[in-house]
Amino acid sequence: MSPSVFRTRPLLAAVTAALLGLPIAVQAAEPGELLSAAPYRAAWVPSKASQAYLLSYRTPDHHGRLAQGTGLLYLPAGTAPAGGWPVVSWAHGTQGIADHCAPSVSGPYQPERDGRFLDQFLAQGYAVVAADYQGLGTPGDHAYLHVRTAARNAIDLVKASHQLLGNRLSPRWVSVGHSQGGAAALTAGYLAPTYGGASLRYRGSFTTGTPTAVELTALVMKPDNRVANPGALNAYHAYLLDGLLQVAPQVDRVLSDEGRARVALARQQCLGELAATLEGADTGSMFSAPLTSVPGIWVLLYDYLGVPRRGFSQPLMLGHGSEDRDVPYLTTLLYAAGLTLRGEPVAFRRYPVDHRGTLDAAAADGLAFVRARLADARFDEAAEGIGLEKLLDAAQ
Secondary structure, three states, X not given: OOOOOEEOHHHHHHHHHHXXXXXXXXXXXXXXXXXXXXXXXXXXXXOOOOEEEEEEEEEEOOOOXXXXXXXXXXXXXXXXXXXXXXXXXXXXXXXXXOHHHOHHHHOXXXXXXXXXXXXXXXXXXXXXXXXXXXXXXXXXXXXXXXXXXXXXXXXXXXXXXXXXXXXXXXXXXXXXXXXXXXXXXXXXXXXXXXXXXXXXXEEEEEEEOOOOOHHHHHHHOOOOOOOEOOHHHHHHHHHHHHHXXXXXXXXXXXXXXXXXXXXXXXXXOOHHHHHXXXXXXXXXXXXXXXXXXXXXXXXXXXXXXXXXXXXXXXXXXXXEEOOOOOOOHHHHHHHHHHHHHOOOOEEEEEEOOOOOOHHHHHHHHHHHHHHHXXXXXXXXXXXXXXXXXXXXXXXX
């Protein structure tokens, strides 16, 4: 990485004022404030990115306190068009919760797949921003699947990128994400009209493998659940428990010594390593009593994990693999159906693949959706509703 750093505008303004003997107005720190930016080079940078930068910026943590976040900014080839490059805000899937698991530190968990997916947007002349999520590679702890925090991190990186590039970036942007990032991108779309501010123009969200009912995981978190699990599922459980302990320490009273040991391991190992370590283990060994025995647990889980169920201002498209064993297909299909019944602008696409394969399978649909949204093409809610109804009939 180059050592050169571009300082933020507030700092430049303060230095200039001091040199000219002018009074210095001390501005309160705000979400999305750019702290630094440096050219970035790594093997996992998408091939279509002509330039890449590592940005540091202010963004809330899961306690609502303003903290530091990092993320990457990828620029397409050529010069910015009139009005600037439209922006795709990419929210990554599960990486882990340790600092070295941040995508900007160790790369994406699936670098070739993610690179292919992002390259298609760069090839269309869109800039791409990719938040690490607060607590990954920055001070503080990362609260896994705390959807509102990750959503705000993604929006704030868009703001910070505009501070760096100014009118080279268009105010028009979309959120895109997979798995953990699917929930983040979905929630970013819900928050965008108010949290994004008047200077940004949010146009829609495309997500794949989106977890929409993770709170139901509590039903299997009990001592008598001794079914052997795939390692990835055990890793997800350990990461989630670590996050819950950060906001509700009383959860510790239902953990066994094995459960505490797995959470400690989760704080050290990224997804691939942790999944291999925990392959074939069961969920029940982590508990001395059911998670549902913790008073107020359902309110806590929904507040921590719950995705919005009404009030979207722009269209959504959810893609999901029918063979997904990480995030059950039916939960997201039913979530989309619920949105449709409430009159929300949603489309749903089914692919005959598993969780890991969904991003590739959905890439063409994702690009078409993003292009249409950034061009303000009409969203046909009636046709999408008929398509969803057919998928529901097939699921029955």
